Amino acid sequence: MNIELITTESSETDLKTELSLLLQRYPANHNTNLQAWDAADEYLLKQVHEQGRTDSNIAIVNDNFGALSCGLNRLLPDAQLYIETDNKTSISGINANFNSNQLNIEQLNWHTSRELLPKSVTLVLMKLPKNLSYFSQQLVRLSQVLPEGTQVLIGAKAKSITPTVIQLFTDNLGPAKASLAWKKCRVISCLSDGKVRQNEKNKQWQIPEYRLRMNNLSNVFAANKLDIGARVMLENMPKGQFDTIIDLGCGNGVLGMRAAQLFPDADIHFVDDSEMAVASTKQNWQANNFDEGRGYFYWDDCLSKLPTNVEPDLILCNPPFHQGEAITDHIAWQMFLDAKRRLKSGGLLHVVGNRHLGYHIKLQRIFSNCKTVASNGKFVILQSTK
Numbered sequence: 001m002n003i004e005l006i007t008t009e010s011s012e013t014d015l016k017t018e019l020s021l022l023l024q025r026y027p028a029n030h031n032t033n034l035q036a037w038d039a040a041d042e043y044l045l046k047q048v049h050e051q052g053r054t055d056s057n058i059a060i061v062n063d064n065f066g067a068l069s070c071g072l073n074r075l076l077p078d079a080q081l082y083i084e085t086d087n088k089t090s091i092s093g094i095n096a097n098f099n100s101n102q103l104n105i106e107q108l109n110w111h112t113s114r115e116l117l118p119k120s121v122t123l124v125l126m127k128l129p130k131n132l133s134y135f136s137q138q139l140v141r142l143s144q145v146l147p148e149g150t151q152v153l154i155g156a157k158a159k160s161i162t163p164t165v166i167q168l169f170t171d172n173l174g175p176a177k178a179s180l181a182w183k184k185c186r187v188i189s190c191l192s193d194g195k196v197r198q199n200e201k202n203k204q205w206q207i208p209e210y211r212l213r214m215n216n217l218s219n220v221f222a223a224n225k226l227d228i229g230a231r232v233m234l235e236n237m238p239k240g241q242f243d244t245i246i247d248l249g250c251g252n253g254v255l256g257m258r259a260a261q262l263f264p265d266a267d268i269h270f271v272d273d274s275e276m277a278v279a280s281t282k283q284n285w286q287a288n289n290f291d292e293g294r295g296y297f298y299w300d301d302c303l304s305k306l307p308t309n310v311e312p313d314l315i316l317c318n319p320p321f322h323q324g325e326a327i328t329d330h331i332a333w334q335m336f337l338d339a340k341r342r343l344k345s346g347g348l349l350h351v352v353g354n355r356h357l358g359y360h361i362k363l364q365r366i367f368s369n370c371k372t373v374a375s376n377g378k379f380v381i382l383q384s385t386k
């Protein structure tokens, strides 16, 4: 990422400097032309520079792979950076980019999207997430800590900044105004009005045919209703005898909870990149009265940190086909590779996917076998055996 930063020295002289960083997405994937940053990241850093900010405590919210954190550390090397993220892969990406750019990792302080940022923060840089109910909750949490007049700069594609989004600022944090567009992006500047808001309770819902009650945090996939792919999976669960089951990319935990009903002696391990997903799954597990001793919960990137003593004989997986706004199949790949690595010999990977995604080709390559066990017009259920 190369950004030209202009400092006006006097009415006649402009001083041009370049902020240059080498940034990679996480996991680094050389077979993609997807970038690790976007123009909204650049625009936010330009604004900080042009405003001549010298804050020593800055919060960064929703930084995907570290473009904002690395850029700010270059601009203000002594500032403490408080990073709020829901994703394990963002933490790994930010750390990796800090290291490869020889930046000082000691300046980073980590917060999940359920924790409050410190009151000492005097500037917040934020990327607008796709999920607006998650975004509203993030603004509400900011209203609980930011003193009146604290500036929050939000970068986004110009087309995403609708009147609804501007209204969310006014309702949840304070007055906001959008900048001129630059490279099809805008920065919204919002000033905290110092009034503390409270988050609304999450919606509870049921899946009556399986007697499951759900209650999820805002950034969870299918937080308010059953995903259609998950429904097809529930209608076509594997048959057999299983002792150790993994729900890989568990979201709200529905697949693993159904497995817990069908295989009452099995331990169920739930894994997701979203901290809110893992927390919601744990809450759903308890609310549905599953045995505490049978449920295990991991905030992890695929199976990278799964304890070595876990030896699954079944992995259930409804893989994601995007990362943030980018459509990509590399997480599905990683999930399938990790499943092959961790399954017991003879163990089963049971996958649901959109027919057009062609997961059977990947599974055949990785496992040398892949069987279609069910399908409808839109989805297929695939099984590979280790």
Ligand SMILES: C[S@@+](CC[C@H](N)C(=O)[O-])C[C@H]1O[C@@H](n2cnc3c(N)ncnc32)[C@H](O)[C@@H]1O
Residues within 6 Å of the ligand: 089, 220, 221, 222, 227, 229, 230, 248, 249, 250, 251, 252, 253, 254, 255, 271, 272, 273, 274, 277, 300, 301, 302, 303, 318, 319, 320, 321, 331
């Ligand atoms: C299509 S959703 C499926 C959710 C749930 N299993 C269901 O069927 O409703 C995919 C899930 O994978 C999670 N995910 C994305 N990247 C991941 C990664 N690198 N490691 C683990 N989980 C990931 C997402 O957060 C999301 O919850």
